[in-house]
Amino acid sequence: MSLPTNYLAPSGREEPWRFTPLNRLAGLLDTSVELASTNSLYASALPAGVSIEIKKSSDLGPISSTTDEATLRVRQAAQEVTHVVIAENAEVSERIVLKRNTADGQPEATRVLETAEANSHSTLIIENAGNAILAEDIEFSLATGSTLNLICLQEWGPKTVHLGRQHAVIGKDATFNSTVVTIGGSVVRLLPTVEYSGPGSSAELSGLYFATDGQHLEHRMHVDHNVPNAKSRVNYKGALAGDKARTVWIGDVYIRAAAEGTDTYELNRNLLLTDGARADSVPNLEIETGEIVGAGHASTTGRFDDEQLFYLESRGIPADVARRLVIRGFFQEIVSKIKDEVIEERLMVQIDGELEKVVS
Amino acid sequence: MSTLEIKNLHVSVTTEAGDKEILRGVDLVIKSGETHAIMGPNGSGKSTLAYSIAGHPKYKITSGSVTLDGADALEMRVDERAKAGLFLAMQYPVEVPGVSVTNFLRTAATAIRGEAPKVRTWVGEVKEAMAALNMDPNFAERSVNEGFSGGEKKRHEILQLELLKPKFAILDETDSGLDVDALRIVSEGVNRIKGSSDLGIMLITHYTRILRYIKPDFVHVFAAGRIVEEGGPELADKLEEKGYAEYITA
Numbered sequence: 310m311s312l313p314t315n316y317l318a319p320s321g322r323e324e325p326w327r328f329t330p331l332n333r334l335a336g337l338l339d340t341s342v343e344l345a346s347t348n349s350l351y352a353s354a355l356p357a358g359v360s361i362e363i364k365k366s367s368d369l370g371p372i373s374s375t376t377d378e379a380t381l382r383v384r385q386a387a388q389e390v391t392h393v394v395i396a397e398n399a400e401v402s403e404r405i406v407l408k409r410n411t412a413d414g415q416p417e418a419t420r421v422l423e424t425a426e427a428n429s430h431s432t433l434i435i436e437n438a439g440n441a442i443l444a445e446d447i448e449f450s451l452a453t454g455s456t457l458n459l460i461c462l463q464e465w466g467p468k469t470v471h472l473g474r475q476h477a478v479i480g481k482d483a484t485f486n487s488t489v490v491t492i493g494g495s496v497v498r499l500l501p502t503v504e505y506s507g508p509g510s511s512a513e514l515s516g517l518y519f520a521t522d523g524q525h526l527e528h529r530m531h532v533d534h535n536v537p538n539a540k541s542r543v544n545y546k547g548a549l550a551g552d553k554a555r556t557v558w559i560g561d562v563y564i565r566a567a568a569e570g571t572d573t574y575e576l577n578r579n580l581l582l583t584d585g586a587r588a589d590s591v592p593n594l595e596i597e598t599g600e601i602v603g604a605g606h607a608s609t610t611g612r613f614d615d616e617q618l619f620y621l622e623s624r625g626i627p628a629d630v631a632r633r634l635v636i637r638g639f640f641q642e643i644v645s646k647i648k649d650e651v652i653e654e655r656l657m658v659q660i661d662g663e664l665e666k667v668v669s
Numbered sequence: 670m671s672t673l674e675i676k677n678l679h680v681s682v683t684t685e686a687g688d689k690e691i692l693r694g695v696d697l698v699i700k701s702g703e704t705h706a707i708m709g710p711n712g713s714g715k716s717t718l719a720y721s722i723a724g725h726p727k728y729k730i731t732s733g734s735v736t737l738d739g740a741d742a743l744e745m746r747v748d749e750r751a752k753a754g755l756f757l758a759m760q761y762p763v764e765v766p767g768v769s770v771t772n773f774l775r776t777a778a779t780a781i782r783g784e785a786p787k788v789r790t791w792v793g794e795v796k797e798a799m800a801a802l803n804m805d806p807n808f809a810e811r812s813v814n815e816g817f818s819g820g821e822k823k824r825h826e827i828l829q830l831e832l833l834k835p836k837f838a839i840l841d842e843t844d845s846g847l848d849v850d851a852l853r854i855v856s857e858g859v860n861r862i863k864g865s866s867d868l869g870i871m872l873i874t875h876y877t878r879i880l881r882y883i884k885p886d887f888v889h890v891f892a893a894g895r896i897v898e899e900g901g902p903e904l905a906d907k908l909e910e911k912g913y914a915e916y917i918t919a
Contacts, residue, residue: 615726620763620813623723624777624829625751634776638767638812 319378326378328557328589330525333496335442335470336416338378344386344418344444350407350435358399359431362392366420372448372478377500379472383446386418393433395455397426404649405433411441414468421447425455425483432458434652438493440466445473451483453507458486460647464659465493474500479539481507488646489516489545491526492659502531503541508570511540517643519663520586522551529559530575534568543575546643548636548660549586550667560592564604572602579610580639583667633661671738671754671836673699673722673869678733680714680721691717693894694733699837701867704883706905708874709891710913715873716760718891719841723757724750737836752781754836758826758843765813770825771795773813774832781833798831802858820851827858837869844879856882877909892916 318338319326336342348363355361369390375381395401411417425431429452451457457477465471471494477485491497503512518526532541547556560575579588592606613635621631637657644653680692691714699705709715721728722735724747735742737753745753765773774795779785786794799808802824814822823843830838840859844852860883862868872883880902888904889896890913897916898904 614763616763617765619725619747620759620765621773621777622747623751623757623759624773624833625748625780626776627748627780628746630776630780631748634768634773635765638765641767 325529328527329498330496333470333525334472337442337444337470337472338382342416344382344416346386346388347417347419348389348391349409349411349417349419349441349443350391350421351409352405352407356401356403356405358396358401358429359405360394360396362394363389364392366390369422371420371446372422372450373476373504375474375476377474379444379498380446380474380500383418383420383444386444387420387446390420390422393421393423395423395425395429395431395457397429397452399426399429399431401429401431405431406436407433408436409438409441411439411443414440414442416442417444419443419445421445422450423448423457424450425452425457427452428454430456432460434460434462434649436462436464437471438464438466440468441471443469443471443473445471447473447475449475449477449485451477451479451485451510453481454483455480456484456486459488460652461487461489462652462656463489463491463494463497463499465497467493467495469494469497471497471499473498474502476500476502476504477512479503479505479507479510479512482509483507484511486513486646487515488643489514489528490643490656491516491518491528492656492663494524494526496525498527498529500529500531502533504533505536505539508536508538510536513542514544515643515646516545517640518545518547518556519660520547520549520554520556521663521666523553525555525557527557529557529561531561532563532573532575534562534564534571534573537568538570539568540572541575542573543577544643545577546640547578547588548580548582548639548663549588550582550663552585554586557589558591560606562594562604562606564594564596564598564601566597569598569600570602571604573604575606577608580636581610581612582664633664636660636664670867671701671869673755673837674734674736675722676734676736678718678721678735679731680717681729681731682717682727683729688729690731691728691894692721695895697889697896699869699871701836701869703887704863704870704872704885705887705889706872706874706880706885707889707891708877708905708908710917711875713891714894715891716841719757719839719871719873722750722755722839723747748780751833751835756830756833756835756838758823758830758838758840760842760845762814762822762826764815766815768813769810770813771809774829777829778832795832798828801831801861802828803854804828819846820848823847823851823855824858827855827862831858831862834866835868837871839871839873841873842875843872844874844876852879853882859883877905880905890916
């Protein structure tokens with residue numbers, strides 16, 4: 310296999326790839342495998358104030374730079390980009406729903422750009438299902454005063470390999486709230502990343518993941534505080550159960566010298582439900598100015614709290630129901646951000662199912 | 670008429686230095702409608718007795734028996750003991766984040782009663798019980814014990830006692846951490862439940878203060894893992910006056 314000089318596939322020794330099982334990526338980083346250029350996300354209906362257009366990549370390029378090899382491959386391979394636009398001042402109360410349900414699982418590359426114009430308010434739900442081999446570059450451009458809520462669900466089938474970047478460029482006084490849920494898939498590696506283009510901006514990155522037997526679920530935050538008076542909150546919660554269940558959470562937060570008045574906090578909590586599972590949790594905070602409101606991080610990895618289970622059981626609640634209550638309770642804080650009862654219950658039922666797989 | 674019978678109960682806990690015996694032969698019989706106060710100094714094993722009866726996995730029963738109407742409670746799982754009619758109001762009720770009080774109460778009632786309570790009557794039942802304990806209705810939407818004050822936690826325990834209607838309640842230091850008003854509300858709650866049912870009570874306490882509100886029929890002095898003296902309510906008065914000194918040095 311020969312490599313082109315402008316693209317060097319990772320060897321696994323690089324910091325960003327050292328946790329990832331490179332031998333399970335089904336060719337997504339293999340230059341001898343061609344990635345099909347697809348627009349596999351589709352909307353069956355669009356609320357007023359929202360438009361979707363497929364454009365040529367050469368006409369609408371990326372709005373951010375990256376060193377992530379998977380994203381660079383997407384940018385090489387994707388001929389087109391799905392461009393979602395929320396019109397200026399649009400108050401879109403109905404949710405924008407984009408779905409993907411891949412059956413055949415050919416290696417594919419997809420680019421998406423979502424532009425939230427000034428003072429628009431909207432909520433976008435991306436629902437991923439099926440068995441895909443997907444490399445994806447999604448960018449969000451938030452103009453002044455806009456609010457964009459992203460809910461991104463990975464309810465993949467067991468064979469999926471998904472390498473995705475979800476990068477937001479947040480403008481002055483704009484707010485980006487993202488909730489990422491990863492339950493399915495064989496290997497999922499997502500990069501929820503944020504940069505700011507104006508002061509007074511805010512990002513909240515929330516997520517939950519549940520890995521069982523053999524799943525590798527990886528989430529790598531990167532929040533680049535490059536403007537003054539911006540805020541960020543990160544809260545990811547994970548559960549692991551079963552042999553060789555593996556999760557990785559990286560939380561990189563940079564506060565640059567210019568970013569005075571930054572307010573940031575990140576949190577990752579993991580529950581190891583059985584032996585044989587492994588959770589890596591690495592928060593990183595780099596601070597170049599002391600003139601900030603606050604910066605902190607916390608990471609915990611623990612087991613089922615026996616005292617919680619005893620308390621519930623001592624009220625007559627059988628052990629399996631008690632475990633389900635505790636797990637649902639653990640994830641409730643994240644799931645409740647979705648604010649859609651149907652989806653929330655669907656996810657909770659899947660979480661129950663993941664738990665039952667291992668406990669029974 | 671039910672009977673909770675504890676016979677020659679020996680209980681150990683595992684420590685780094687090996688097993689340590691905490692209960693050294695406890696004998697006690699409680700019948701429906703009776704209130705027994707278990708009083709003793711800190712570290713005498715009162716809470717161990719409470720948790721051992723409820724089935725906490727930390728405590729190892731080395732000999733003796735606990736029976737409820739003749740049925741071996743020690744053979745039952747923790748949830749089965751609750752279904753059989755045992756209730757432990759804990760000194761330190763556990764926080765369960767993300768599980769709302771309303772969901773918790775309903776799940777527990779469903780388990781204890783063997784069927785889900787009817788929505789229409791259940792809502793009223795909970796509201797009424799909460800009002801009787803001076804609890805804010807918003808309380809139902811909060812996570813179980815999370816961020817509750819000491820008084821709220823204890824009221825929440827008594828709320829469960831009221832809704833789950835056990836045969837026997839073990840109140841473990843229910844008076845600890847309560848101010849006078851909260852103590853009165855909680856005690857009134859217990860007395861109300863007792864007045865409307867045949868509840869048997871094991872009231873574990875260090876202080877005689879709560880006994881001014883909840884009148885015991887029997888008082889047992891607990892020291893070094895055993896009951897060392899028994900009597901009527903007058904024994905509590907003696908403890909109030911003289912403390913536990915004679916039992917500790919004995």
